[in-house]
Amino acid sequence: MSHSVQHQAKLPVFRLRQLAGLLLLSGMVSMAYMPRAYAEVSQHANTAVQSFDIAPASLDQVLNTYAKQTGILLVIDAKLTQGKQSRGLHGQYEVLPGLNAILGGSGLQAVTQENGSYKLQKAVQPLPASSSSVDTLPEVVVADAKVKEENKVYAGSQVARQGKAGILGQRDFMDVPFNVTNYTEEVIANQQARSIGDVLQNDPSVRQTSARTNINEDFSIRGFTVASQDIALNGMYGLMPYFRVPVEMAERVEVLKGPSALLNGMPPSGNVGGSINIVPKRAADEALSRFGVTYMGDSVFGGTADLGRRFGENNAFGVRLNGMYRKGDTTIDQQRLEEFMGSLALDYRGERLRVTADFINQQETINKVVRQFTVDVGLTSMPRAPDNKLNYPGYGRSQMKDLSMVLRGEYDITDAIMVYAGVGSRNSQMDAVAGNPVLTSANGNFNSTAMWQLFEVKSESFEAGSRVKFSTGPVGHQVSAGVTKVNQNTNIHFVPVSGNIDNNIFAPVYISTPSTSGLNDNMVRFGATSLTSYALADTLSFLDETLQITLGARHQSVEQQAYNLPLGNKAGAKYSQGALTPVAGIVFKPWERVSLYANYIEGLSQGQVAPVGTTNAGQTFSPYKTKQKEAGVKMDWGKIATTVSVFEIERPSAVTVNNTFSVSGEQRNRGVEFNVFGEVADGLRLLGGGAYTHGELVKNQDSVLNGNTAIGVPDWQVSLGGEWDPVAASGLTLTSKVIYTSKQYVDQANNLSIPSITRFDIGARYKAKLNDTPVTLRANIENLFNRDYWNTSNEGYLYLGMPRTLLLSATADF
Structure with missing residues (x-):
């Protein structure tokens, strides 16, 4: 039988009820447009080469993770994958080769269906088996795959997908439970930013709170001060220039809104409006x-x-x-x-x-x-x-x-x-x-x-x-x-x-x-x-x-x-x-x-x-x-x-x-x-x-x-x-x-x-x-x-x- 899982969610009650209503409206709009967005991404994903770093797990779990990262629709017969293990997937692949690499030695193969989805079936000609005792493909290591994934930019090249969430490490913006934006070096160059203050003007919740040619630059995030000396370098405080932060050397300017003591520790000036990190x-x-x-x-x-x-x-x-x-x-x-x-x-x-x-x-x-x-x-x-x-x-x-x-x-x-x-x-x-x-x-x-x-x-x-x-x-x-x-x-x-x-x-x-x-x-x-x-x-x-x-x-x-x-x-x-x-x-x-x-x-x-x-x-x-x-x-x-x-x-x-x-x-x-x-x-x-x-x-x-x-x-x-x-x-x-x-x-x-x-x-x-x-x-x-x-x-x-x-x-x- 084929699996199909549906989920329902309820947002936490917020005292500002009218604002919660706005969230609900946004979710409804997302549902209305999601089929078209999925179709566009799926069509692009078929031929796009992506980097993967999927940890070892059951074959079901690895396949589900792969489908999630590529955005494809994958139909799985539970009887075919039951009890099988996988060492994951590491390296760069197009969609179909990546699927078959995961399935190597399992006796299964993936085929494309007319609607663009993928289905698992028994292999007509068995794919090469792994030398491992479990039915998996030997690990392929690409040394810079992790670096490339961290630097992946979103469409338009103005924002990066991933950013540093403090102690939690690199996270895709969709997977972090905070409001984050990671500005790229391309937007810095195109706007001819002279300091971090020019970059932060792109964010509606951030404002510069000192004169542009003052001794130092300070900011406000969500209505609370963030001092220039509290800007982090690769997540570490006390290292960026104290008075004015340059951006010519920045690959990303990462903004996380709200207090973040657990994520980054206490900044030297004790600001709580948010955290700003330079990569x-x-x-x-x-x-x-x-x-x-x-x-x-x-x-x-x-x-x-x-x-x-x-x-x-x-x-x-x-x-x-x-x-x-x-x-x-x-x-x-x-x-x-x-x-x-x-x-x-x-x-x-x-x-x-x-x-x-x-x-x-x-x-x-x-x-x-x-x-x-x-x-x-x-x-x-x-x-x-x-x-x-x-x-x-x-x-x-x-x-x-x-x-x-x-x-x-x-x-x-x-x-x-x-x-x-x-x-x-x-x-x-x-x-x-x-x-x-x-x-x-x-x-x-x-x-x-x-x-x-x-x-x-x-x-x-x-x-x-x-x-x-x-x-x-x-x-x-x-x-x-x-x-x-x-x-x-x-x-x-x-x-x-x-x-x-x-x-x-x-x-x-x-x-x-x-x-x-x-x-x-x-x-x-x-x-x-x-x-x-x-x-x-x-x-x-x-x-x-x-x-x-x-x-x-x-x-x-x-x-x-x-x-x-x-x-x-x-x-x-x-x-x-x-x-x-x-x-x-x-x-x-x-x-x-x-x-x-x-x-x-x-x-x-x-x-x-x-x-x-x-x-x-x-x-x-x-x-x-x-x-x-x-x-x-x-x-x-x-x-x-x-x-x-x-x-x-x-x-x-x-x-x-x-x-x-x-x-x-x-x-x-x-x-x-x-x-x-x-x-x-x-x-x-x-x-x-x-x-x-x-x-x-x-x-x-x-x-x-x-x-x-x-x-x-x-x-x-x-x-x-x-x-x-x-x-x-x-x-x-x-x-x-x-x-x-x-x-x-x-x-x-x-x-x-x-x-x-x-x-x-x-x-x-x-x-x-x-x-x-x-x-x-x-x-x-x-x-x-x-x-x-x-x-x-x-x-x-x-x-x-x-x-x-x-x-x-x-x-x-x-």
Whole structure:
């Protein structure tokens, strides 16, 4: 008899009932379109060569896994396969040869039916038998099959299928119980991204919360801050450049939304909005020699180089070198920048051993660096946004240097057991003269004080762990265990170099940056932090991975020593606390290419310190947890993918009542997100989506604040980009993007707000061959209509959006 299994699923109840209704509607739409999507994918899969790494199991289970990965319809007579075992399938195959390779020695063969499906029957001429005692085909090993699978991109090439889900390892976006997007190096290049902030503008739930030419870049995910220093490198914290993260060396930028303490450990700054991971480029099998020239308005010129080679038997050794240099005047008045980035990526890929080494050197100098505004307590209304080309505070400079090194290795003890370890270090230095302007009146008056800031952070990062796959009866397991440790030591020198400077945003007076000549430049210790964690998780799979349940927990220890300024002596006893953060996630696939998922996960942040001026100044509070509940549905239509998710995040917040500081309030963000990527039709691609988030203050001692909207959490965010390849102009691509952010509050009392923002970007690129040399020309215009606008952060810092900016580049592959 033939098997046919049907599944039914019910989404978890969410308090926002109307959002749950939207999920149900999305599932119904997916069912309506699924037959056509299945037919298109099936037709393509018949001739496509795919890489497979299917573990040994019963013949039934291996065949079902194979049918699931290829998207084919396979009819199996249970009597023919009963009791037979298989060693799985490893290597690259088209559909029918792959099926027969699995069936080798079993006395069975696969045949194609008229409707495009496949059926098993007894072999007319027996296929070669295995030398093994069980009826299987000997294992065929392809050394780089795992690497190729990890780098597989989705239709449209803007998003990768797989990404690093922390301790859980590489996961296809359909198999991870979280909302994830993995941006590729192609989208980075085509959008001419200069830093990670430009890449993250593609995500509707992410916003940059600091000025583009500020000292550093920070972000907001789902209404909570993610600091630039908390961005991971290959899943390890404390290694990416501290102030601004480059992307010329990135193969993927992976974004996972929501708290993720179990997956990645606690980030150094304790952010909980989400995790951002950079996967560095590796040398491909084909040699690469790519050089480019770049231009950015007003007159910033530069060049890029990307070189890759593989050597040795089976191309086991790889070298990838990336370089970037830019210098010139920006579109901001009197602002000039100089940037350099160099990276070297080495790797070895053997049959079981994989080793990588990465070296990153980044340097940046900005003259007339801009800073964020804060609002004075007496400000009663916000002034309109001034001319976006104006410089504020009208003086300043910054010099940043980052040097990172990391070594990481993986070893497959068996096909089912893998161990890994990594170690890295980073040295970050800043020398800046800058002032944070304070906005004092609705007519645009502000004041500032120039401060000389020397800042140095030395980081060490370690990780080790293992992943083990096995089965207990019909239940599959992937048990993941890991340990991480991040040490950071911070030194600082912070002194004023001017008195109070008054100015106005509508008629600024630019002054020379105050000199630091003759001043003491000795730095003192400012902080020492050690974060150690241990994690254990098990992903249980049922019904041939139709149902996957992930359960786990991480114990995080936080050790911190604060120091007094300006002497640098210890401020009180060493702080040491620990906490346990659990996770529970579920993925259910009721139909092929449809995933229903849900999760409960917690984040962990360092305990806050009562600020100077409060009655309990210097008191350090225990680490606090952020809790997320999320549910969603993912649909893979074959060439386009969509995700709809609803979430609730509850995070403790600090308040000061009667001049006493305490962590006794809470911010609760609830929302719904829609993400889309892929090809709507041949030559027409979409990337982005929309998000609704309601951030509310609750449980505050100061009851006046309860019910207010949280600072810097807009109700609506949209980021949607499109690309079109005109049929009449081969090689030409036209692009456009809209970025919308609704009204935001600047203060907890909700007395001050900034209006909505709508930004339009356009672009074009042209690919051709000149004397057999592939050449790509790109042109992009950001903020096409030169809109003046304010933006804000979750801490209430204000900044101006960038002016209309023209970006040009040309690259050639030699």
